[in-house]
Amino acid sequence: MRQALLIFSKEFKDYFVSPIAYIVIAVFLIVTGWLFFSTFFIFDQADMRRFFNLLPFIFALVVPIITMRLFSEEINVGSYELLLTLPVTFRDIIIGKFLAAVAFAGAILVPTLSYAIFISAVGDLDWGATLGGYLGAILLAGAYAAIGLFASSLTRNQIIACIVAMVICVTLAIIDQMLFFFPQTILDVITFISASAHFNNIAKGIVDSRDLLYFLSVAFLGLYATHLSMEEK
Amino acid sequence: MKATPRSHAKYIKFGLYALIVILINIAGIRLFFRGDLTQNGIYSLSPVSVKVAETLTEPLTVKVFFTRDLPAPHNTTEIYLRDLLGEYALNNQKYFRVHFYDVSPETEGVSEAARENQQMARDYGIHPVQIQIVEQDELKFKQAYMGLVMIHGDIIERIPTITTTDGLEYQLTTAIQKLNHKVSALLALDGNIKATLVLSSDLFKVAPYMNLKHLDQYPEEIKAVVDRMKAKTYGKLEFERIDPSRAGTSSQGLDGFNLLRLQWPDIEKANIAAGQGTIGMLLQYKDKTREIPLLRVVRVPIFGDQYQLTSVEELEDLINTNIERLININEDVGYLTAYGTLDIGGGSPLGPQEDSLNLFGNLLNKTYTVKPIDLKEETIAPGLKSMVIVRPIEKMSDYDLYQIDQALMRGTNLALFIDAFEEKMPANQGPFMSNQMPTFVPLDTGLEEMLAHYGVRIKQAVVLDEKCHRQVKPRQQGGGEQPIYFIPKIEGANINKDLDYLKNIKGLFAYLVSPLELDNERIAAQEVKAHELFASSERSWEMRDRIVLNPMFLTPPASDTEMARRPLAYLLEGVFTSYFKDKPMPEKPAKDDADSSSDQPTEEAAADADKSVETADLSQIQDQGGFRETSMPAKIFVVASSKMLSDQLLDENGQSPNTMFVLNMIDALNDREAVAAMRSKEQRFNPLAPTTNSTKVLIKSFNMVGLPILVVGFGLLVWWRRHARRKMIQQIFGQ
Numbered sequence: 025m026r027q028a029l030l031i032f033s034k035e036f037k038d039y040f041v042s043p044i045a046y047i048v049i050a051v052f053l054i055v056t057g058w059l060f061f062s063t064f065f066i067f068d069q070a071d072m073r074r075f076f077n078l079l080p081f082i083f084a085l086v087v088p089i090i091t092m093r094l095f096s097e098e099i100n101v102g103s104y105e106l107l108l109t110l111p112v113t114f115r116d117i118i119i120g121k122f123l124a125a126v127a128f129a130g131a132i133l134v135p136t137l138s139y140a141i142f143i144s145a146v147g148d149l150d151w152g153a154t155l156g157g158y159l160g161a162i163l164l165a166g167a168y169a170a171i172g173l174f175a176s177s178l179t180r181n182q183i184i185a186c187i188v189a190m191v192i193c194v195t196l197a198i199i200d201q202m203l204f205f206f207p208q209t210i211l212d213v214i215t216f217i218s219a220s221a222h223f224n225n226i227a228k229g230i231v232d233s234r235d236l237l238y239f240l241s242v243a244f245l246g247l248y249a250t251h252l253s254m255e256e257k
Numbered sequence: 258m259k260a261t262p263r264s265h266a267k268y269i270k271f272g273l274y275a276l277i278v279i280l281i282n283i284a285g286i287r288l289f290f291r292g293d294l295t296q297n298g299i300y301s302l303s304p305v306s307v308k309v310a311e312t313l314t315e316p317l318t319v320k321v322f323f324t325r326d327l328p329a330p331h332n333t334t335e336i337y338l339r340d341l342l343g344e345y346a347l348n349n350q351k352y353f354r355v356h357f358y359d360v361s362p363e364t365e366g367v368s369e370a371a372r373e374n375q376q377m378a379r380d381y382g383i384h385p386v387q388i389q390i391v392e393q394d395e396l397k398f399k400q401a402y403m404g405l406v407m408i409h410g411d412i413i414e415r416i417p418t419i420t421t422t423d424g425l426e427y428q429l430t431t432a433i434q435k436l437n438h439k440v441s442a443l444l445a446l447d448g449n450i451k452a453t454l455v456l457s458s459d460l461f462k463v464a465p466y467m468n469l470k471h472l473d474q475y476p477e478e479i480k481a482v483v484d485r486m487k488a489k490t491y492g493k494l495e496f497e498r499i500d501p502s503r504a505g506t507s508s509q510g511l512d513g514f515n516l517l518r519l520q521w522p523d524i525e526k527a528n529i530a531a532g533q534g535t536i537g538m539l540l541q542y543k544d545k546t547r548e549i550p551l552l553r554v555v556r557v558p559i560f561g562d563q564y565q566l567t568s569v570e571e572l573e574d575l576i577n578t579n580i581e582r583l584i585n586i587n588e589d590v591g592y593l594t595a596y597g598t599l600d601i602g603g604g605s606p607l608g609p610q611e612d613s614l615n616l617f618g619n620l621l622n623k624t625y626t627v628k629p630i631d632l633k634e635e636t637i638a639p640g641l642k643s644m645v646i647v648r649p650i651e652k653m654s655d656y657d658l659y660q661i662d663q664a665l666m667r668g669t670n671l672a673l674f675i676d677a678f679e680e681k682m683p684a685n686q687g688p689f690m691s692n693q694m695p696t697f698v699p700l701d702t703g704l705e706e707m708l709a710h711y712g713v714r715i716k717q718a719v720v721l722d723e724k725c726h727r728q729v730k731p732r733q734q735g736g737g738e739q740p741i742y743f744i745p746k747i748e749g750a751n752i753n754k755d756l757d758y759l760k761n762i763k764g765l766f767a768y769l770v771s772p773l774e775l776d777n778e779r780i781a782a783q784e785v786k787a788h789e790l791f792a793s794s795e796r797s798w799e800m801r802d803r804i805v806l807n808p809m810f811l812t813p814p815a816s817d818t819e820m821a822r823r824p825l826a827y828l829l830e831g832v833f834t835s836y837f838k839d840k841p842m843p844e845k846p847a848k849d850d851a852d853s854s855s856d857q858p859t860e861e862a863a864a865d866a867d868k869s870v871e872t873a874d875l876s877q878i879q880d881q882g883g884f885r886e887t888s889m890p891a892k893i894f895v896v897a898s899s900k901m902l903s904d905q906l907l908d909e910n911g912q913s914p915n916t917m918f919v920l921n922m923i924d925a926l927n928d929r930e931a932v933a934a935m936r937s938k939e940q941r942f943n944p945l946a947p948t949t950n951s952t953k954v955l956i957k958s959f960n961m962v963g964l965p966i967l968v969v970g971f972g973l974l975v976w977w978r979r980h981a982r983r984k985m986i987q988q989i990f991g992q
Contacts, residue, residue, distance in 0.1 A: 040975060041975075041979070043972055043976060045972070046968055046969055046971065046972025046973075046975075047969075047972075049965075049968045049972075050965040050966075050968045050969050050972075051965075053964045053965040053968060054961070054962075054965045057960045057961040057962075057964060057965070058961050060960075061956070061957045061960050061961050062957075062961075064956075064957070065945070065948070065953050065957075067332065068945055069945070070945050073336075135964050135967070135968060138959070138960060138964055139960055142956045142959070142960060143945075146945050146946050146948050146952065146956070147945040147946055150295050150296050151296075152293075152294035152295050152296055153294060153295045153296075155294060156294040156295075216282070216286075228295070228300060228340065229293060229294040229295040229300060230291060230292070230293055230294070230295075230300050231291065231292040231293075231294060232289060232290075232291045232292075233285060233289040233290045233291070234282075234285050234286060234289045237281065237282055237285045238282065241278045241281070241282055244274075244278060245274075245275060245278060248271060248274055249271065252267055252268070252271055255267060
């Protein structure tokens with residue numbers, strides 16, 4: 025586990041060395057800020073639910089960018105072989121990189137605490153529901169990061185890794201909006217695999233074991249598939 | 258490359274893990290826990306709602322017709338409705354089904370599916386309502402569907418307009434409860450309910466002169482309504498038509514009913530002979546009958562009499578409501594009539610509204626059956642859970658007090674809205690036409706003394722409070738605000754929050770209220786607990802003896818010594834001791850005696866009364882030998898103001914704090930505390946505080962532009978520091 029933490033520490037710091045990180049955070053803040061605050065006073069509600077409702081889709085675009093380089097870059101520049109010579113297991117590498125991606129997704133959310141502070145200044149913000157929203161956002165980022173990590177482990181090309189992860193994550197984010205394409209008999213299954221449906225529950229302040237189980241399951245399967253993919257290499 | 262058995266094993270292992278994960282998720286669907294992080298658990302259903310959802314044994318389908326993308330606050334209502342219905346569905350995944358139908362606005366392009374859904378909504382009696390929206394700084398009106406229907410078996414219950422989240426869970430839960438009761442009650446009927454249309458065909462001739470077109474088609478339309486409703490009442494409704502004009506048609510027994518009878522003279526021009534006709538509808542089940550008026554006569558100045566026929570849409574609702582009353586799906590609440598008590602729901606729409614309890618009656622009738630009790634004619638039924646007494650002004654006989662006392666002893670809870678004074682207007686002058694103020698005469702009905710025996714004394718005074726309703730004065734009168742000291746504003750801090758059903762009552766208004774005094778000795782002597790429910794502020798005082806309530810002449814007392822907090826409402830609960838303990842059993846007054854107790858008894862009447870007392874037949878005394886000295890656990894709610902129930906202080910939707918307080922108290926007296934607590938549950942609608950434009954611009958600018966700039970700035974700072982460090986290292990090693 026110590027090795028995993030060392031890898032986490034290195035990867036997390038690496039994010040902030042690159043200017044890409046700040047550009048990603050800034051773009052994320054511009055998009056969410058504009059989408060949320062342009063109609064905030066028209067909706068006249070002292071809550072952040074509409075901000076959290078944006079996250080399944082926006083994270084589906086942002087998290088793959090965060091994870092795309094994690095393995096692809098190592099494979100591409102050849103540092104992957106070097107990494108394998110070190111006294112670390114596949115599990116340590118995967119967990120370290122996964123935690124770094126989730127922590128960076130969390131770091132992206134930190135400036136949005138400003139939304140909560142401003143809203144509480146002009147209204148009675150429900151901090152319980154807000155806390156639930158942030159908890160849900162971390163779980164969502166975890167599920168997407170595992171998928172992104174898997175996509176990154178498949179190819180040496182970062183762009184391909186990013187696109188593969190985005191396709192999977194966006195599908196999970198919007199599939200519940202496209203139920204009319206599916207036959208009635210599988211609607212329940214489709215709704216269940218939708219990340220948005222599970223996230224919306226947490227975002228409004230309800231912690232449901234089924235939603236937690238869903239996000240942990242997606243993360244586990246994503247990480248296990250990454251493990252499998254790395255073993256193949 | 259050929260796959261090795263080892264790599265096969267890895268994939269099989271992955272497949273097995275995936276299968277286990279799927280199975281755990283499937284198991285998790287049934288075995289789960291939920292936690293609500295929101296303030297006051299707004300997304301958690303109240304225990305009573307959970308129970309109602311869980312106990313459904315037949316499918317209940319909720320069809321929601323809600324126009325999408327409505328502006329605030331209606332969008333919040335839709336979201337909350339979705340959440341709430343989702344919670345019900347979670348508690349009974351087998352039988353509770355929810356469908357949201359797309360009904361896009363009529364003014365925009367409507368898809369075929371949306372058009373069909375709109376038609377479905379209208380067929381269920383849900384029509385679009387007009388709402389205000391602000392678009393591009395302009396106030397506009399928009400038609401929107403905002404209703405739902407619940408279908409349980411053959412029965413339909415609808416909530417045609419949901420414009421607020423306030424009390425929505427209460428509305429839904431009570432509607433489901435009602436559906437459940439109604440299905441059971443209808444299935445248990447051992448006969449049909451007869452819907453009899455009484456309509457004289459002679460009226461068809463004069464109808465055009467009454468501006469009633471197509472009256473001749475009315476019977477067919479009504480038959481269609483009844484037939485349609487028959488399908489929704491398990492076939493328990495049957496239609497019958499009586500035409501009193503036709504020879505041989507049975508119209509016997511109609512005299513006893515309050516049906517509208519019209520007479521007309523000869524109308525020579527139209528060659529119509531003088532005649533008469535009857536119109537109305539009767540709903541009958543066994544020996545019970547409800548009358549439904551079909552024609553209303555409205556007397557309009559200058560225009561004369563105008564006739565309004567009940568529309569078939571209205572009729573469906575009326576039949577539905579009256580069936581509920583007929584089959585008694587609601588619990589009874591007793592209401593004391595006579596002794597000058599206020600009329601509940603009986604006020605004339607054209608008469609003065611001051612003394613009517615129309616709103617209270619309507620609100621109560623939604624969940625209870627109000628059972629009028631005239632103690633001069635009948636006794637209080639032993640099983641009655643609660644009884645409401647509002648402002649008796651006549652002296653009650655010992656026998657009547659005895660009946661109330663014994664009802665309490667049997668466990669009937671009492672809600673007392675008693676005035677300490679009777680307000681008497683000067684002769685020949687209405688309340689708003691006179692320079693003379695009304696006089697306030699202290700009341701002594703006998704109930705006050707009995708109440709004092711139980712532990713609460715009503716003081717002969719009116720509470721005035723500096724924290725009170727403030728009336729905005731018109732500009733002609735100099736503008737500003739006029740404090741109305743006799744309408745104290747009860748702040749949240751002065752409302753008892755220990756009782757669950759009062760927790761979310763944020764404030765109240767009392768009106769012409771007298772202070773209450775607790776008799777601790779009496780309370781201690783009985784096994785009774787007293788809860789002070791609300792009190793006036795520390796800046797309140799009392800007006801005694803000469804009561805003058807002209808706001809212009811009222812000023813707070815010069816000295817603070819009179820200022821004090823005064824209890825205004827109490828709930829006593831426990832085991833009471835009878836007022837008639839160690840007293841002789843009162844005799845039932847003879848009927849004539851009771852009838853003679855008018856405001857100004859004549860000498861003759863008084864003489865008759867004396868005579869009747871002398872000749873009172875002792876055999877009329879009821880319940881002899883059944884006297885109870887101590888009560889079963891019971892409750893008494895008391896507030897010394899009948900105005901708390903007046904139409905001025907209540908609202909028809911039951912959402913104002915005053916209305917919630919009153920209805921919650923009635924629910925609490927009927928052992929429905931959980932339902933009461935649900936009514937005033939914290940609301941989802943959470944608007945922003947009034948914010949200036951500059952603040953709005955600041956918030957928007959900082960969060961939309963400022964934050965990204967700060968992040969980029971931070972990035973540049975990190976880059977600059979790294980760059981400077983790199984340069985420094987280069988310099989060190991370059992030298």
